Amino acid sequence: MTRDEILQKTRQVILDCFPEMADMDLRExxxxxxxxxxxxxxxxxxxxxxxxxxxxxxxxxxxxxxxTLGDVADAILKRLPNA
Amino acid sequence: MRFGRFGDLLDHWARETPDGLALRYGEKxxxxxxxxxxxxxxxxxxxxxxxxxxxxxxxGSMDCVVELFAANLAGMQIVMxxxxxxxxxxxxLIVYTDADMxxxxxxxxxxxxxxxxxxxxxxxGRILFFTSGTTEQAKAVVLTDHSLCQSAWNxxxxxxxxxxxxxxCLLPLGHVFGFxxxxxxxxxxxxCVALGRGARHYADDCDFYRPTAVSVVPxxxxxxxxxxxxxxxxxxxxxxxxxxxxALLAAAAAxxxxxxxxxxLTETSSxxxxxxxxxxxxxxxxxxxxxxxxxxGEILILAPxxxxxxxxxxxxxxxxxxxxxxxxxxxxxxxxxxxKLHVTGRKKEMLVLSDGTKIFLPxxxxxxxxxxxxxxxxxxxxxxxxVLVFSGEAGQEELARxxxxxxxxxxxxxxxxxxxxxxEPLPRTATGKIKRWELQQKVSTI
Numbered sequence: 220m221t222r223d224e225i226l227q228k229t230r231q232v233i234l235d236c237f238p239e240m241a242d243m244d245l246r247e248x249x250x251x252x253x254x255x256x257x258x259x260x261x262x263x264x265x266x267x268x269x270x271x272x273x274x275x276x277x278x279x280x281x282x283x284x285x286x287t288l289g290d291v292a293d294a295i296l297k298r299l300p301n302a
Numbered sequence: 303m304r305f306g307r308f309g310d311l312l313d314h315w316a317r318e319t320p321d322g323l324a325l326r327y328g329e330k331x332x333x334x335x336x337x338x339x340x341x342x343x344x345x346x347x348x349x350x351x352x353x354x355x356x357x358x359x360x361x362g363s364m365d366c367v368v369e370l371f372a373a374n375l376a377g378m379q380i381v382m383x384x385x386x387x388x389x390x391x392x393x394x395l396i397v398y399t400d401a402d403m404x405x406x407x408x409x410x411x412x413x414x415x416x417x418x419x420x421x422x423x424x425x426x427g428r429i430l431f432f433t434s435g436t437t438e439q440a441k442a443v444v445l446t447d448h449s450l451c452q453s454a455w456n457x458x459x460x461x462x463x464x465x466x467x468x469x470x471c472l473l474p475l476g477h478v479f480g481f482x483x484x485x486x487x488x489x490x491x492x493x494c495v496a497l498g499r500g501a502r503h504y505a506d507d508c509d510f511y512r513p514t515a516v517s518v519v520p521x522x523x524x525x526x527x528x529x530x531x532x533x534x535x536x537x538x539x540x541x542x543x544x545x546x547x548x549a550l551l552a553a554a555a556a557x558x559x560x561x562x563x564x565x566x567l568t569e570t571s572s573x574x575x576x577x578x579x580x581x582x583x584x585x586x587x588x589x590x591x592x593x594x595x596x597x598x599g600e601i602l603i604l605a606p607x608x609x610x611x612x613x614x615x616x617x618x619x620x621x622x623x624x625x626x627x628x629x630x631x632x633x634x635x636x637x638x639x640x641x642k643l644h645v646t647g648r649k650k651e652m653l654v655l656s657d658g659t660k661i662f663l664p665x666x667x668x669x670x671x672x673x674x675x676x677x678x679x680x681x682x683x684x685x686x687x688x689v690l691v692f693s694g695e696a697g698q699e700e701l702a703r704x705x706x707x708x709x710x711x712x713x714x715x716x717x718x719x720x721x722x723x724x725x726e727p728l729p730r731t732a733t734g735k736i737k738r739w740e741l742q743q744k745v746s747t748i
Contacts, residue, residue, distance in 0.1 A: 248703075250702055250706060250709065252709065252714060252717040252718065252719060256687075256719050256720055258521060258656075258657075258687060258715070258719065259521065259657055259714040259715045260504070260521055260522065260524065260525035262714060263501045263502065263504055263525070264505070264525075264529070266502070267502050267505065270502070279500050279501055279502065280385060280386070280407060280410065282501070282714070283386050283388075283713065283714060284710070286706065286709065286710050287706075
């Protein structure tokens with residue numbers, strides 16, 4: 220699994236949770252809170268879905284460091300079994 | 303039941319209902335007798351340690367609750383710290399509060415250990431909570447196990463639970479609303495308290511524990527309803543620590559769930575007024591409290607049993623809000639014809655967000671001004687979340703980029719949810735203060 224593939228799946232999960240963002244340009248440097256307006260509960264929803272999808276666990280204490288889509292992809296990539 | 307100390311509470315229920323479930327955390331559980339025994343055993347070890355002030359990096363677990371009660375029993379001062387705030391700030395808070403021992407995530411505790419101090423004398427019974435917005439200028443509010451027990455009784459006198467109830471504790475124990483209304487409320491009634499398993503389980507804790515009551519902040523209520531996470535047995539939701547959209551309360555009520563709304567502050571050990579029937583925003587004053595309104599509508603609170611001792615090491619800040627035993631809340635309110643309290647707004651330059659945290663605007667805006675090197679800006683709330691209004695020429699993406707390092711230092715709920723750019727000057731009073739209400743109205747209509 221490449222970083223780009225993880226980014227693509229992260230975008231898809233965001234759109235599944237928030238279909239109203241379909242027209243939004245979700246790039247790796249998109250700041251989840253400020254650029255998308257997703258609140259902290261929305262963030263929890265996205266992370267839980269991604270964790271289940273990739274079968275990884277990102278400690279809750281690390282969540283505060285996940286600011287952009289790229290940060291999320293990196294956190295997942297780091298925890299993939301073959302990473 | 304009204305208890306004087308945490309120890310009295312544990313003794314009473316261990317005697318009355320030794321096998322009754324006190325705490326659940328995932329698959330673990332403790333009866334009241336087991337809880338008492340675990341607390342006494344740990345208290346003995348803490349006494350032997352010779353330490354005087356325990357900083358708790360609260361994770362909401364069963365071990366965390368045992369540690370907290372044990373440290374209190376051992377005569378230690380306790381500081382409730384939020385493990386989600388940046389490490390540098392935590393280090394400063396440890397120094398400020400004289401902690402000489404830490405409990406929590408071992409890796410984080412190790413990282414923070416250089417900040418530990420020589421301890422404190424005479425801190426027995428004290429429990430320090432930070433006001434809901436942990437910021438650079440965070441004030442530690444000095445409460446005691448006595449004031450917290452009185453507050454739990456005060457609330458349960460209006461909203462009693464029975465021993466057959468299960469109260470789900472989803473909120474952080476480091477916030478006084480979570481501590482009193484998520485934990486002590488249940489324990490003081492002899493009910494079972496189910497400790498939430500963390501944010502990743504928000505959507506399934508109700509299904510797992512099958513609670514009959516839960517305390518939430520507005521944002522969490524919205525999440526539970528949106529994700530359909532509410533179980534059939536749930537019959538009471540206590541909402542507090544922030545403005546709640548009426549539509550959310552209506553959605554909960556439509557499921558046949560009784561919804562109560564609570565008003566209180568860290569300084570008053572949580573609850574001052576609670577709605578018990580009818581309009582959820584029309585609140586009855588709790589029995590130990592007396593509420594009056596100042597001429598300008600500010601809510602003034604006399605709460606002899608629940609009031610803070612003061613802000614830790616900040617006598618001037620204490621005197622500014624606590625005058626002759628009366629707390630000047632900074633909130634505005636009115637009484638209706640039935641004598642029920644309605645909170646109508648804020649006098650302080652402060653936003654209360656839908657996740658229950660607070661933003662002190664002068665400080666928050668000052669940091670944004672420094673990051674952007676621009677002073678013509680203001681922060682308002684939209685849907686319970688902070689939004690920047692920037693007056694001047696700028697690109698939204700560029701502003702977001704410049705603010706990224708600052709936002710990364712803030713808890714997620716306090717990060718900006720949006721940026722609004724306007725070429726018009728901000729509305730100001732003759733003395734130059736921003737007319738926040740006018741700005742709020744203006745931006746809301748765009």
